[in-house]
Amino acid sequence: MDGVPRMPERRGPGAPATLRFGVLGPVRAWRGTELLATGSPQQRALLAALLLREGRTATAAELIDALWGEEPPHQALAAVRTYASRLRKALDPQILVSESGGYAVRGLGEGALDLAAAQELAAEADKARS
Template sequence: MVVDGRGGRALRFTVLGPVAVWRGRERLDAGSPQQRALLAVLLLRGGRVATVAELIDAVWGEGPPTTAVAALRTYVPRLRKVLGPDAGIVVSDSGGYALRVDEESVDLGAAERLAGESEGARRRGQIDRARELLLPSL
């Protein structure tokens, strides 16, 4: 889990629904729609590097503006600023960028883990436990 230097409040990210970043209970301003799209793409790559071309395609699709490369070069430092003490998790590597976070800090990673645990419980015949893992509040 990513922990900052201010009392250990961990960063959490959501991609299932609105793309957002949280420090403890505080929702941080992840920026413009394009900057949030960049954040989502980096989170969904699971720490693997995305090239600038891949990021442009993911953020703007088939009709990127002529300023797309320059825009990406501004979104990355802005994203680092949002993350504050944890800015180092956004890395430049091999002509692209990656976001290095524990998969449990991303809602998708936590959901995949719970789904796997639920499937294991179902296979063992623990139907109530399987249901509990997927629907904890019901």
């Protein structure tokens, strides 16, 4: 097994490969079957924090708290901006958006996040068990 989640890719002919993300276990991102470089541990933590917000905007202060807790480095805001810029280049500029003094991950297709797929499967299992 190559570590790529086996979620169906829903795309038409000639469409770009879809992005998929894993947060159950190591934070990873794939474009089609290609594993993408998601950077340093802090950069991957930023990606995970944004993915777990399910499209809602996270303020810079919330992200700084998520990454460093009560003792952020002096240049924490600059670091968050740098990580976001690098992730935008690695993923897609339309996926990681800046708004209202924060960031959000938007425009993910159905089944793009392993956690969402796992939650859907758990709900189906509960329904089948009933």
